[in-house]
Amino acid sequence: MSSSENLLHPEEKIKAGPGMKKIRSLGLAGGALLLIAGIVWGLALGDGMQRFFHSYLVAFTYMTSLALGALFFVLIMHLINAKWSVVMRRVAEVLTQTFPLLFLMSMGIWLPMLLGNHNLYVWSNHEFVETHHLVHAKSGYLNPQFFAARICLYFAVWISVSRWFFKTSLAQDEGNGAELRAKMIKMSAPAMFAFAFSCAFFGFDMLMSIDPEWFSTMFGVIYFAGCAISIFSLMVLIPMGLQRSGRLSHSITVEHYHDIGKLLFAFVFFWGYVCFSQFMLIWGANIPEETGYFMKRWFAHPDSYQTIGEMGVWGKVTLLMLAVHFIIPFVLLMSRHTKRNLKVLAGFAAWMLLWHYLDLYWQVMPALNNHMAVGAKASAIFRMLPLDVMVFGGLGLLFMASVANTLSKVNLLAKGDPGLADSLRFENQ
Amino acid sequence: MSHEKETDQVEDKLYGLLAEYESPGALIEAAKAVRTAGYTKFDCHSPFPVHGIDPAMGIKPTILPMLTFGAGATGLGLAILMQTWMNNWTYPFNIGGKPLISLPMQIPIAFEVTVLLAAFATFFGMWGLNKLPQVWHPLFGNDRFLTATSHGFFVAIEADDPKFDDEKTKATLEAAGATAIEEVRYQTSKAHRALPKGVIAMIVVSTCVALVPFAYIYKKRSSKSPHPHYHINPNMDFQAKNKAQTASDIFPDGRAERLPVDGTVARGELKADDHFYRGLQAGQWATEFPAEIPMTQETMDRGQNRFEIYCSPCHGLGGDGQGMIAQRADRVGASATGWVAPSNMTQASFATQPHGQLFNTITYGIRSMPAYGPQIKEADRWAIVLYVRALQRSANATVQTDVPADKRPAIR
Numbered sequence: 001m002s003s004s005e006n007l008l009h010p011e012e013k014i015k016a017g018p019g020m021k022k023i024r025s026l027g028l029a030g031g032a033l034l035l036i037a038g039i040v041w042g043l044a045l046g047d048g049m050q051r052f053f054h055s056y057l058v059a060f061t062y063m064t065s066l067a068l069g070a071l072f073f074v075l076i077m078h079l080i081n082a083k084w085s086v087v088m089r090r091v092a093e094v095l096t097q098t099f100p101l102l103f104l105m106s107m108g109i110w111l112p113m114l115l116g117n118h119n120l121y122v123w124s125n126h127e128f129v130e131t132h133h134l135v136h137a138k139s140g141y142l143n144p145q146f147f148a149a150r151i152c153l154y155f156a157v158w159i160s161v162s163r164w165f166f167k168t169s170l171a172q173d174e175g176n177g178a179e180l181r182a183k184m185i186k187m188s189a190p191a192m193f194a195f196a197f198s199c200a201f202f203g204f205d206m207l208m209s210i211d212p213e214w215f216s217t218m219f220g221v222i223y224f225a226g227c228a229i230s231i232f233s234l235m236v237l238i239p240m241g242l243q244r245s246g247r248l249s250h251s252i253t254v255e256h257y258h259d260i261g262k263l264l265f266a267f268v269f270f271w272g273y274v275c276f277s278q279f280m281l282i283w284g285a286n287i288p289e290e291t292g293y294f295m296k297r298w299f300a301h302p303d304s305y306q307t308i309g310e311m312g313v314w315g316k317v318t319l320l321m322l323a324v325h326f327i328i329p330f331v332l333l334m335s336r337h338t339k340r341n342l343k344v345l346a347g348f349a350a351w352m353l354l355w356h357y358l359d360l361y362w363q364v365m366p367a368l369n370n371h372m373a374v375g376a377k378a379s380a381i382f383r384m385l386p387l388d389v390m391v392f393g394g395l396g397l398l399f400m401a402s403v404a405n406t407l408s409k410v411n412l413l414a415k416g417d418p419g420l421a422d423s424l425r426f427e428n429q
Numbered sequence: 430m431s432h433e434k435e436t437d438q439v440e441d442k443l444y445g446l447l448a449e450y451e452s453p454g455a456l457i458e459a460a461k462a463v464r465t466a467g468y469t470k471f472d473c474h475s476p477f478p479v480h481g482i483d484p485a486m487g488i489k490p491t492i493l494p495m496l497t498f499g500a501g502a503t504g505l506g507l508a509i510l511m512q513t514w515m516n517n518w519t520y521p522f523n524i525g526g527k528p529l530i531s532l533p534m535q536i537p538i539a540f541e542v543t544v545l546l547a548a549f550a551t552f553f554g555m556w557g558l559n560k561l562p563q564v565w566h567p568l569f570g571n572d573r574f575l576t577a578t579s580h581g582f583f584v585a586i587e588a589d590d591p592k593f594d595d596e597k598t599k600a601t602l603e604a605a606g607a608t609a610i611e612e613v614r615y616q617t618s619k620a621h622r623a624l625p626k627g628v629i630a631m632i633v634v635s636t637c638v639a640l641v642p643f644a645y646i647y648k649k650r651s652s653k654s655p656h657p658h659y660h661i662n663p664n665m666d667f668q669a670k671n672k673a674q675t676a677s678d679i680f681p682d683g684r685a686e687r688l689p690v691d692g693t694v695a696r697g698e699l700k701a702d703d704h705f706y707r708g709l710q711a712g713q714w715a716t717e718f719p720a721e722i723p724m725t726q727e728t729m730d731r732g733q734n735r736f737e738i739y740c741s742p743c744h745g746l747g748g749d750g751q752g753m754i755a756q757r758a759d760r761v762g763a764s765a766t767g768w769v770a771p772s773n774m775t776q777a778s779f780a781t782q783p784h785g786q787l788f789n790t791i792t793y794g795i796r797s798m799p800a801y802g803p804q805i806k807e808a809d810r811w812a813i814v815l816y817v818r819a820l821q822r823s824a825n826a827t828v829q830t831d832v833p834a835d836k837r838p839a840i841r
Contacts, residue, residue, distance in 0.1 A: 276536065283533050286525060334498070427480045 007421050009250030014415060017245060020408035027401030035394030041387045049112070050119035051387060054368060056108055057120060058360045059392040061206055062230075063399045064102050065223070065356070068199050069231025070095035071158060072224075074165050075195055078188035083419035084259060084426040087251045090414045091238050092231065093169055094406045096162035101402045103155040105395060109206070110148040121147075122370045123212040134213045134289065142209055150205055154198045161191045172416035181418055199224050207360070210367040214293040218278040225271040230356050232264040233349035238403075240346055247412055254340055255426050261339030264349065268333065272326035296366040313382040314366055321362060325355045357392065439618040444567035445470075445587040446598055447574060448607035453479045456582040459605035460485040463584055466601045470590035474574070474583040493554050500550030501543045508542035509535055565622040567615035574613075585613070706807055708785030708792075715785030722811045732816030735809045739801055743771040748820040750774070769797040774817060775824035787814045 008014070042052025073092040077085045109120065118125035122135070123142040129135050135142070165184060172180045200220025208219045239252050282290045295302035300312030329348055338344045365382070414420065450456045453475060460473050464487050473482055516522070517529045527534065556562070568574045568585060577583055584607075586598055595612075602610050615621075649659035660666045671677050671685035680687070689695060700706040705719040722728060737746065745751040750773035758768050772779065779787075791810045792802035805813070828837060 280533050280536065284525070284527075336494070425480075 007424060008413075008415065012250045012413075013247050014411045014413045016242075016247065016408045016412060019245060020404050024401045024404040024408065027397040027399075027404060031394050031397030031399075031401060033394075034390045034397060038387055038390035038394055041385075041390060045387070048119045049117065050368070050371065051385065052391070053109070053112070053117075053120040054364055055385070055388045055391045056395075057206065057210070058357070058364045058388070059395040060102075060105050060109060061223075061360055061364075062357055062392070063098070063105065063395050064202070064206075065227040065360075066230050066234060066399065067096055067098045067102055067158070067162075068195075068202075068224075069227035069229075069234070071162055071195060072199075072227060073231050073235065074162070075188045075192045078165075078184050079192055081185055083422035084256065086414055086417045086419040086423035087248070088235055088239055088256060088260070089417070090169065090410070090412055091242070092235065093162075093166045093414075094410065095231075095234065095238075095403060096158075097166060097406045098399055098402045099155060099159045099162055101398065103152075103159065105398075106151050106155065110144070110151055113144045114148055119371065121209060121212070123209060132213065138212060142212055147205060147209075150201070154202050157194050157198050161194060165191075169414055169417075170410060172414060173411050175416060177416040178418045180416075196224075199227065207363050210364055211293055211296075211370065213289060216278050216282070216290075216293075218274055218281075221274050222271070222278065225267060225274055226356055226359055228267040229264065229271055229352050232260055232267060233352045233356075235260045236264070236345055236349035237353075240342065242412060251413060251424060253426075254342060255428050256423075257342055257345055258336070258339050258428050259426075261333065261345050261348075264352065265330070265333040265339070268326065268329045268352070272330065275326075296369055297362065302369070314362075317358070317362055317382055321355070321358060324351075325359060361388075439616055441614055442617055443588045444613040444615050445585055445590075445593070446595075446602060447568065447571060447583055447585045447611045447613050448602035448605075449573060449609045450582040450584065450606060451608055453582060455606050456584065457481055457485045459584050459602070459607070462605040463586065463601060467592050468586055468590050468598075468601075469592075470587040472585050474568075474577040474581075474585065476578055476580060476582075479582075491558065493551060493558060496554040497547045497551045500554075501547035504543040504546030505539055507546075508539040511542075512538060564624050564628070567613055570615055571611065571613050573609065573611060704785075705811075708788035710785065713785075714783035714789070716783045718784060718811060718815065722808065722815070724815075728812050728815055729819065731809065732812035732814070732819075735805060735813050736816045736820075739805060740813065743798075744774060745771075747824065748774045748817060749824070771798070775821050777825070780821040780825060784814050784818070787817060 038052065038055070042049050042055075045051050070092040073085075074089065074096060076082075077089060077092075113120065113124050118128075121142075122128045122132075123139065124144050124147075129139050140146075164187070168180050168184055200223070203220040203223030207223060208215065236257060239248060239256075243249050243252060279294065282294060292302070296314070297318055298311060298315040300310040300315075329352060332338055333348055338348070417423075448459070450459050456473055456475060456479060460482060463471050464485070471486075473479075473486060475482070512535045513530050516531075521529050523529075524534075573581070574583065575581075584602065584605075586593060586602070592598075599610055646659075646661060673686060675685045676683050677685035679685075702719070703709040704715055705721055708715050710717065718724065736748075740748070741752055743750075743752045743754050745755065750771045752771060755771050758764070758770070764770070788810055790798070791805065791813060792800065794800035802810070822831065826832070828840060832840060
């Protein structure tokens with residue numbers, strides 16, 4: 001077979017330029033600065049870092065969902081032996097190389113807890129556990145030591161799986177493409193199992209346990225839906241950014257974006273589907289230990305029977321989510337014309353990344369109530385603080401620096417994959 | 430057969446030209462060439478979908494997505510209308526205290542119907558737009574064309590095309606790289622186009638076979654048998670749950686129904702008000718209506734309505750004991766076997782009973798009369814009492830005592 005390099009357009013650039021290193025240093029400096037500012041702001045609030053930790057959890061689970069989505073992309077494309085996506089696969093592989101950084105970030109959650117700060121998860125607080133039967137019953141699973149061990153385990157799985165796939169894919173660039181592709185396809189099946197369980201349990205542990213008296217078997221899937229939405233958004237934006245800087249300009253075409261757009265559309269609906277399934281069952285059964293979760297996210301005074309009917313700000317946020325995270329993108333992304341118009345598609349990708357943040361914010365912030373006394377709950381309060389922006393910006397820039405770092409070192413395209421020829425001439429009917 | 434031959438005009442006609450090409454790439458090039466030459470009635474045939482053939486042939490985007498969208502939207506609207514109509518108007522039924530029109534519970538069905546109609550529109554729309562099923566086509570008679578399902582790539586230009594000209598068209602196809610060009614002729618006989626007998630037989634047989642399971646189920650469900658009934662869905666028919674008034678071995682006392690915990694009262698079930706709930710005032714039968722019951726025309730109408738539903742079958746519409754059940758019992762001579770006739774509640778001994786006693790009779794029944802307390806709410810029972818009072822008064826009325834003076838002349 002002729003060298004696969006010949007398949008690419010003769011003027012195709014598949015190495016990042018010096019700008020990438022600049023992005024890395026800027027991201028590193030800016031991210032560290034913002035994060036420190038956030039920590040200072042959090043300390044200044046004088047609430048034992050409670051608000052800070054909640055904000056940090058939102059930002060951290062957000063960044064992790066990007067990497068998890070990327071891992072999902074890599075695995076699923078191998079699992080189904082997809083060829084069309086080969087030109088984009090390297091970008092996803094690069095994104096998965098952020099897991100070591102994310103592991104460091106995860107320490108921000110479990111380290112303070114092990115050191116005795118109980119201001120994030122109420123179940124880490126011994127006094128709370130003793131007085132709450134349901135939480136007490138779960139304490140065999142929900143305790144700081146086991147929690148930290150589980151998080152380390154998840155990251156161990158993710159780091160090793162994503163490293164292996166990255167290394168093998170890079171080795172393809174040097175030759176032996178067909179054999180390595182077969183190997184990756186084989187590995188993708190067990191890896192997908194590991195991914196499915198670890199991703200769902202990460203969602204249970206990190207986000208669902210913030211309301212420890214409540215549970216939902218659907219929850220892991222909802223977190224996964226968020227991961228999928230964010231990766232398909234990123235797979236529009238990052239390749240477009242690379243193309244703007246003159247990379248990959250001949251390899252990635254509107255056809256590939258169109259397909260990513262279809263997946264984005266599908267997962268927008270999937271997100272609505274699973275969120276609604278969770279809500280409907282709870283709404284229908286109407287059992288107090290389940291409805292509490294939604295009461296906090298709807299009513300102005302969730303713990304007072306007198307004023308139960310009054311919708312609070314969180315209720316409005318809930319309705320806003322329904323509109324911006326589901327109905328609007330669902331209706332507008334349905335047409336093939338919007339998906340093939342790259343400006344519009346990029347707009348929706350950015351839009352979804354924005355509201356993905358609100359989605360996680362909506363899951364985490366009302367749980368601040370759990371730390372308050374009955375009757376004094378202020379769940380009506382939906383207040384974005386500069387702190388939220390700093391923490392999110394800090395982690396986000398650090399994440400970006402890590403991505404830029406990897407991008408600057410490798411080929412931007414899996415040029416050795418035998419699926420490349422099909423991917424390059426891929427067309428939607 | 431012979432008769433058919435006489436009427437069926439057999440004519441040999443030219444369908445068009447069929448050209449074979451080497452590869453999908455060549456097919457696309459040929460399609461472009463034919464199109465640029467100005468032909469409109471032509472088609473390409475290949476064993477698998479060829480990427481890029483649509484633009485090469487100049488085929489416009491299909492309207493199928495529009496059909497799908499329209500049908501989906503229709504399904505969504507219909508499903509919501511249907512459920513609103515059923516739940517709110519034709520069969521209002523309180524489920525778990527949810528509103529009759531409750532959107533969350535409608536969504537699963539709305540979703541299903543949306544998908545169903547959209548899928549139908551896509552599937553049948555595709556058939557319709559492609560004019561399927563097509564059991565006969567002039568090209569089917571061509572031997573070379575048979576390879577179109579395995580490895581042949583073809584362009585066929587119809588003789589009906591305004592630009593069609595045997596020689597010129599042949600030249601165009603050849604110039605585009607055809608490996609072979611043939612004229613396709615066909616016979617215009619009807620018999621030729623008929624569905625082959627084998628296919629008809631297959632349709633009939635498969636339809637019959639498809640009906641067998643239904644026939645089997647129908648027979649099992651409608652015929653008598655010494656064996657237990659046939660259950661299509663046993664885990665729905667025999668659910669692992671406790672039904673009212675049944676035994677259960679979960680609890681030591683063996684009841685499935687549970688009594689309230691000692692010393693507790695369910696929310697809203699305290700019923701401390703003796704007057705309203707038991708018809709007692711200071712331990713005596715109440716002689717007044719409780720304050721909760723407004724003495725209005727509405728209460729009276731409600732009482733009449735409930736009376737006609739619950740009491741009139743036995744006591745009759747006028748309360749005189751001549752209801753349908755009583756009449757029939759008389760006709761069949763039931764009194765000989767110990768039948769107790771419903772009382773004539775308009776007679777004086779009942780008309781003088783205190784309101785509370787009447788209320789109590791409805792609640793608990795009396796001697797042969799069953800209790801209606803479990804079925805009729807307190808406020809409705811009081812409304813019935815009010816209506817019974819009106820019946821009693823009207824049955825024992827006199828012009829002097831009961832008709833206002835100014836109305837008396839009208840009665841004459």
